[in-house]
Amino acid sequence: MITDKKIVYDHQMFSFQKIGGITRYFTDLITHLPEGYSSELPISWSENLYLLESGLVPIKQLPGPISFRIKRRFYYFFNQQASRKVLRKENYDLLHPTYYDPWFLKQTRKPYVITIHDMIHEKFRDSFASFDPTSRDKQLLAEKAAHIIAVSHNTKKDIIELFDIPASRISVVHHGYDQRVEPSEQLFRNYILYVGDRKGYKNFRTFIDAISSLLQKEKELKVVCTGKPFHKQESEVLKQLGIENQVHQISASDAQLASLYRYALLFIYPSLYEGFGIPVLEAYHNHCPVCLSNTSCFPEVAAGAACYFDPLDKESILHAVEKILYDTGYANDLRRLGEERLKEFSIEKMVTQTCNIYKQIG
Numbered sequence: 001m002i003t004d005k006k007i008v009y010d011h012q013m014f015s016f017q018k019i020g021g022i023t024r025y026f027t028d029l030i031t032h033l034p035e036g037y038s039s040e041l042p043i044s045w046s047e048n049l050y051l052l053e054s055g056l057v058p059i060k061q062l063p064g065p066i067s068f069r070i071k072r073r074f075y076y077f078f079n080q081q082a083s084r085k086v087l088r089k090e091n092y093d094l095l096h097p098t099y100y101d102p103w104f105l106k107q108t109r110k111p112y113v114i115t116i117h118d119m120i121h122e123k124f125r126d127s128f129a130s131f132d133p134t135s136r137d138k139q140l141l142a143e144k145a146a147h148i149i150a151v152s153h154n155t156k157k158d159i160i161e162l163f164d165i166p167a168s169r170i171s172v173v174h175h176g177y178d179q180r181v182e183p184s185e186q187l188f189r190n191y192i193l194y195v196g197d198r199k200g201y202k203n204f205r206t207f208i209d210a211i212s213s214l215l216q217k218e219k220e221l222k223v224v225c226t227g228k229p230f231h232k233q234e235s236e237v238l239k240q241l242g243i244e245n246q247v248h249q250i251s252a253s254d255a256q257l258a259s260l261y262r263y264a265l266l267f268i269y270p271s272l273y274e275g276f277g278i279p280v281l282e283a284y285h286n287h288c289p290v291c292l293s294n295t296s297c298f299p300e301v302a303a304g305a306a307c308y309f310d311p312l313d314k315e316s317i318l319h320a321v322e323k324i325l326y327d328t329g330y331a332n333d334l335r336r337l338g339e340e341r342l343k344e345f346s347i348e349k350m351v352t353q354t355c356n357i358y359k360q361i362g
Helices: 012-016 021-031 049-054 068-089 102-106 134-144 153-163 204-217 232-240 254-263 278-285 298-302 314-326 328-342 347-360
Strands: 005-009 037-040 094-096 113-116 147-150 170-172 191-194 222-226 247-250 266-269 290-293 307-309
Touching: 005 068, 005 347, 012 021, 012 068, 021 049, 021 347, 068 102, 094 113, 102 134, 113 134, 134 153, 147 153, 147 347, 153 170, 191 204, 191 254, 204 222, 204 232, 204 314, 222 254, 254 278, 266 278, 266 314, 278 290, 278 298, 278 328, 290 298, 290 314, 307 314, 314 328
Parallel strands: 005 037, 005 094, 113 147, 147 170, 191 222, 191 266, 222 247, 266 290, 290 307
Antiparallel strands: none
16 A cells, blocks of 8 residues: 655744745645645644645634734744654654754654755855854754755755755755736836845845936836835935935735736846845746846846846946836847746646655655
8 A cells, every 4th residue: 555755844934934935935835745745734823824825734823913023932932842743753754844943853863855045144144143043054954964955056056065065965946936816906107126135145235326327317217125114224325316206115915016026117136146036937927027137046047038237237237227128129028038937937847846856765
């Protein structure tokens, strides 16, 4: 009698994230496991949107006006107890932790697979607190893992170089993407879209400096940024450049984000480094021309379906943006190429390749 291969996924990122690329990745993976595989996610408390939408496990939330930072500590403690109970029974074949806390190493003798999403902590140490244990914990888990999944060939290369891990112990599995919501109504007109954090290696300041002259010339043109509100220093910079009324921030829902992509003149990603770059696929899905740094994983993910620039060269950034804005035919070509490129990144392909790794272990 053939029995299922049972995979346990721990609680870590589902305790921490309301939304985010890592919990979306694991939710997609778990909910699309094929016949012959079963899963267990031992978690009772969470505010993760993807768990709520999928109904994957019944979850509870703390009521009342409590900050999410405090709630996370509560969730993490009790969910870890639940995960410990499951691991001690050892009634499973393989563990796939959802982040890099090595808490489980003394709880089980079963093998585990670790997904490494990027090497940002290692390449941009100054962007993180000196006491941040992420890099140390990540390396420990990578060294002890039965196998490592890297989300891009560029990430695999970085793991080999920075952790001295043999290439044979690392497999590349690209993310898959499938948008769950329909776009909301149009929120802005005549704008460039910037998505996500703006700190350090994200290179937002260089980008905004690069296009400030364009914004000053084209008074109807805007930049719309998702993510956190501008802090005082950012607002001062925008005012000094004379573009404070043309750069907007919005905390967007998934439906609003889809709308922002759908109606943008272009989506720009000036980051110096990413592990994969899910926003590229989000832009493709919503027929938005993509303008990318020519660094790290971007050429691997986007191939010919983007306009590239040197992220350290302001003239290069400005030229790429203007090329898309002022050449309608080129912008439409990028939309078409993006739709074709997106076909390479299905959830089914991601799950199949991941299960092939599971199959080889244990």
